[in-house]
Amino acid sequence: MNAVFCTIFIVSAAVLAFAAPQDFLTSLLSGARTSLNTALTLFCVYAVWMGLAAVAEECGITKKAAKALRPLCFKIFKSKNEEACSAAAMNLTCDLLGAGASTPFAVKAIGEFEKEGNAYAQKLLFIINCAGFQLIPSTVIALRAEMGSAAAADIFLPSLVCSFATLAVSVTLYILTEKISSKKCRKNNGNKRKEFAAHLKDKERKTAGNGKGAAWRS
Amino acid sequence: MAFIIPSIFIIVFGVAAIKRVNVYNCFSGGVESAFKFTLSLLPCLAAVFMMCELFEASGLSAIIIKALSPAFSFLGVPEELTKLILIKPLSGSGSLAYLTRIITENGADSYVARCACVCYGSSETVFYVSAVYFAGLKQKKLLRPIAISLLSALIATILACALCRVM
Structure with a gap:
């Protein structure tokens, strides 16, 4: 973001300095004012949803949902690590409910997967998170209501369909490419085996284990 | 579709009330974290908005x-x-x-x-x-x-x- 910010800022400022130097300060100030307005709107939105999320958390709804998702996590992440899967389940639940506090769980789950050497699970979790799957797009609905929409919730259905489709596409793509690359990896290792003699066998087995171990562990 | 959101609130608050959770405290705690979150967001928002304005004005x-x-x-x-x-x-x-x-x-x-x-x-x-x-x-x-x-x-x-x- 830093690079983008610098580039856009400097280039625009340079253009503006030639074209209309008097507009420079006014646009900065009006930008700051808009940001304050936006922050106010956002506070209203987040106050409602984070309040609800806190109540849900306290009475154990979030945890219960996470428990229901845990067996699924063992399966899709091909992991046997209890801690990692509960963290991943919590992460996915928070994502689903739009509770917002999902990142710490994801970081924890990824750290736990690291202990297992399970790169497959790490990347899968990342991809699932990036698809931004949500049952209820709470922030957006509230934002629209705040901005005077007559039917703020009518994006519910398109959002659901859209994010589900995205999730399906990205997970399928990932699993497919993972299969292709691990096949390649195996092939390469086969070639290596012919080229190198027995003294490299040990080392080679290690790399093969690192490269495809995660994908083949099931 | 409009009934979904109120019913979520009713279900969550209802469950919380049955479980004898202090709903008021929890809810205001959530609002507090929302306030902190917005406050932490504000500097970034300000910077980005200024950049946007410049970008547009130029x-x-x-x-x-x-x-x-x-x-x-x-x-x-x-x-x-x-x-x-x-x-x-x-x-x-x-x-x-x-x-x-x-x-x-x-x-x-x-x-x-x-x-x-x-x-x-x-x-x-x-x-x-x-x-x-x-x-x-x-x-x-x-x-x-x-x-x-x-x-x-x-x-x-x-x-x-x-x-x-x-x-």
Whole structure:
């Protein structure tokens, strides 16, 4: 973001300095004012949803949902690590409910997967998170209501369909490419085996284990 | 669809009341964290908004939109969304800034605003998330996952615009 910010800022400022130097300060100030307005709107939105999320958390709804998702996590992440899967389940639940506090769980789950050497699970979790799957797009609905929409919730259905489709596409793509690359990896290792003699066998087995171990562990 | 949101509140509060949770304290605790969160967001928002204003005032954004809009309109994406799509993988606050802008400029119930909302809801700040998640790890090799995520974000955008037309 830093690079983008610098580039856009400097280039625009340079253009503006030639074209209309008097507009420079006014646009900065009006930008700051808009940001304050936006922050106010956002506070209203987040106050409602984070309040609800806190109540849900306290009475154990979030945890219960996470428990229901845990067996699924063992399966899709091909992991046997209890801690990692509960963290991943919590992460996915928070994502689903739009509770917002999902990142710490994801970081924890990824750290736990690291202990297992399970790169497959790490990347899968990342991809699932990036698809931004949500049952209820709470922030957006509230934002629209705040901005005077007559039917703020009518994006519910398109959002659901859209994010589900995205999730399906990205997970399928990932699993497919993972299969292709691990096949390649195996092939390469086969070639290596012919080229190198027995003294490299040990080392080679290690790399093969690192490269495809995660994908083949099931 | 409108009944979904109130019923969620009723269910959650009802369960909480049955379990003898102090709903009032919890709720205000949540609001407090919302306040802190907004406050932590404000500096970034201010910076991004200033950048946006400059970008617009200098006329560069119009040039970029003009350059990219044929490609996007070919895919059925309105040109107003171009900036939102470009900033989304990089920055959450930046895309939020553009989202609120699109809504205020076009009206909350316009087609463009609805598209923007669906797009915003169904993709994530890919680069930011990757930085946070994999910060402490040695082994990275994230090129493929990131590429897949970006691609699916693009698909999500196209799909969102198509879906908003029919739904």
